[in-house]
Amino acid sequence: MGGSAIPRLDGAKGTYLRNCWYVAGWADELAQQPQMRVFLETPVALYRDSAGVARAIGGRCPHRFAPLGAGRVEGDLLVCPYHGLGFAADGRCARNPHLGDPPPDAAVPAYPLVERHALLWIWMGEAAKADPATIPDFAWLTDPRWDAVRGSTVAEGHYELYSDNILDLAHVNFVHPALAADAFTLGERRFWQDGERVHSLYLRDNDRISLGIGALLGTGDKLQDFRGEVVWHAPATLYFDFRSGDPGTPPEDMTLLPSLHAFTPETPDTTHYVWASARDFAVGDAEFSAAMRGALQHAFEHEDMPMIRDSHRLMAGAEFWSLKPLVLSGDGGGVRARRQLRRMIAAEQGNAEEKPA
Ligand code: FES
Ligand SMILES: [Fe+2]
Numbered sequence: 001m002g003g004s005a006i007p008r009l010d011g012a013k014g015t016y017l018r019n020c021w022y023v024a025g026w027a028d029e030l031a032q033q034p035q036m037r038v039f040l041e042t043p044v045a046l047y048r049d050s051a052g053v054a055r056a057i058g059g060r061c062p063h064r065f066a067p068l069g070a071g072r073v074e075g076d077l078l079v080c081p082y083h084g085l086g087f088a089a090d091g092r093c094a095r096n097p098h099l100g101d102p103p104p105d106a107a108v109p110a111y112p113l114v115e116r117h118a119l120l121w122i123w124m125g126e127a128a129k130a131d132p133a134t135i136p137d138f139a140w141l142t143d144p145r146w147d148a149v150r151g152s153t154v155a156e157g158h159y160e161l162y163s164d165n166i167l168d169l170a171h172v173n174f175v176h177p178a179l180a181a182d183a184f185t186l187g188e189r190r191f192w193q194d195g196e197r198v199h200s201l202y203l204r205d206n207d208r209i210s211l212g213i214g215a216l217l218g219t220g221d222k223l224q225d226f227r228g229e230v231v232w233h234a235p236a237t238l239y240f241d242f243r244s245g246d247p248g249t250p251p252e253d254m255t256l257l258p259s260l261h262a263f264t265p266e267t268p269d270t271t272h273y274v275w276a277s278a279r280d281f282a283v284g285d286a287e288f289s290a291a292m293r294g295a296l297q298h299a300f301e302h303e304d305m306p307m308i309r310d311s312h313r314l315m316a317g318a319e320f321w322s323l324k325p326l327v328l329s330g331d332g333g334g335v336r337a338r339r340q341l342r343r344m345i346a347a348e349q350g351n352a353e354e355k356p357a
Contacts, residue, residue, distance in 0.1 A: 006043070006067060007038055007267050009041055009267065011268070011269070014040070014265060014267065014268035015345055016235070017345050017348060018040070018126075019130075020125065020235055020344075021123055021135050021136075021237075022122050022124060022235070022264040023119050023121060023122075023262035023274050024120040025119070025152060026118060026150065027054065027115045027118055028118065030046050032073070034070070036067045036070050037059065037266075037272075038266045038267065040124050040265055041265075041267050043058060043069075044057070045057050045058070045068040045071070045078055046113070047069070049073070049076045050076050054115050056110070056122050057078065057087055058091060058111075059108075060108065061080045062093070062108060063082070063083060063085055063106075064082055066080055066082035068080055068081075068108065074086065076089065084097040084098075085106070087107075090110050091107045091108045093106035111123060111127070112130035114132045114135060117141045117142055118141045121135050125348075136233045136237055136239065138239070140258050140278055145283070146258070147278060147289060148278035149278070150274075150276035150277075150293075151274075151276075151297050151300070152274040153273050153301055153305075154272055154273070155301075155305045156270055156271075157270070157308040157311070158265075158271070158312055159264065159265040159271040160236065160338060160341070161312055162236065162261075162304075163232060163236040163337060164334035164337070164338075165304055165307075167337055168331060168333065170185065170328065171307075172184040173185055175299075175303045175304060176299045176304075177210075178210060178295065178298075178299070179212045179295075180209075181209040181226055182204060183202050183203070187203055187204035187226065188202070188203045188204065189201065189330065189332065191332030191333045192336075193336050193340065196233075196234050196344070197231055197232060198231070198232040198333055198337045198340060199229060199230065199231055200229070200232075200332065201227070202228040204225075204226045206223045206224075207224055208223060209244065212295060213244075215295075216257060216295065217255050218282070219244060219255065222246065223247060224244040224246065224247070225244060225247050225248065227242075227243050227244070228241070228242045229242075232333065232337045234344055235341055235344075236264070237263070238260070238261040238263075239258070239259070240260075241256065241258055242257045242258075242259065243255060243256040256280070257277055257278070257279055258277070258278050259275065259277040260274070260276045261273070269312065273300070273301075273305070
């Protein structure tokens with residue numbers, strides 16, 4: 001995921017949901033070399049032990065606070081790059097290469113980490129509550145019938161601005177001219193909540209869609225029935241089910257492009273952004289994949305990210321609702337997700353009476 005630079009951690013403290021799964025990165029990008037990351041303003045070292053099992057422990061050495069994720073793996077220990085203390089997967093310091101035993105209470109936290117659907121999922125809360133059954137289903141990422149393109153980066157801006165942006169398809173025609181469709185401005189919109197999930201649905205029959213979308217879907221510039229549904233999983237992992245078909249085609253027979261947009265806060269000002277999109281046609285066509293990846297990377301990293309970065313900077317650290325944002329018809333998903341996340345954070349912090357904003 002992006003570079004390994006450690007962001008400054010001495011600024012304002014954010015408020016986060018901790019008892020939940022966050023995407024920590026692509027599983028195959030964690031190989032021999034450990035990785036240093038910051039999630040929820042907390043330093044984390046990711047590595048694989050001698051059996052290849054992905055592990056996550058605290059990333060700040062308790063000796064002189066060096067980045068453990070910049071160290072190396074020896075057997076099952078992660079060895080600090082500064083003076084060589086070795087840490088086990090439970091976070092305990094198990095080796096001291098200097099005279100004397102490891103200090104008895106020397107340890108860093110250990111975080112549950114699960115490898116699933118080509119992704120690493122980390123639990124930053126109470127380990128006893130970590131249930132892998134609650135990881136959202138992204139099985140298409142490893143299903144051979146689907147050919148996925150993907151990326152990951154560190155994006156400037158608050159993670160809720162990023163999840164707003166996916167739930168709000170109304171921005172597409174303005175930010176992504178190559179991916180425009182009338183459905184995004186004129187289509188029917190439905191927003192609802194099911195349990196802790198939030199849905200945004202955009203629908204339009206006989207829609208004029210851009211050549212860019214037509215190329216991605218392989219439909220050219222024919223009129224298409226259009227259906228785009230975003231599903232938000234707390235705190236900020238989103239599934240986008242985007243499909244179209246010749247007029248009259250039932251949704252299950254339309255061409256589907258499933259997408260993942262996962263946002264994991266690094267700090268209140270920076271976000272790990274992991275994305276993927278897949279197709280079940282032209283499977284194995286490397287040229288198609290390269291074009292698809294290029295178009296999506298351009299949209300997400302060169303169109304969405306600068307817009308959100310600048311919006312975030314203009315908010316100058318103010319709390320979102322304190323700025324009295326206008327609410328437009330496309331905001332029904334984002335507003336629901338923000339309220340649901342506030343409720344969950346308040347409940348987790350034992351403050352359930354706190355009114356959602
Ligand atoms: S800072 Fe890690 S061993 Fe000294
Ligand atoms: Fe966008």
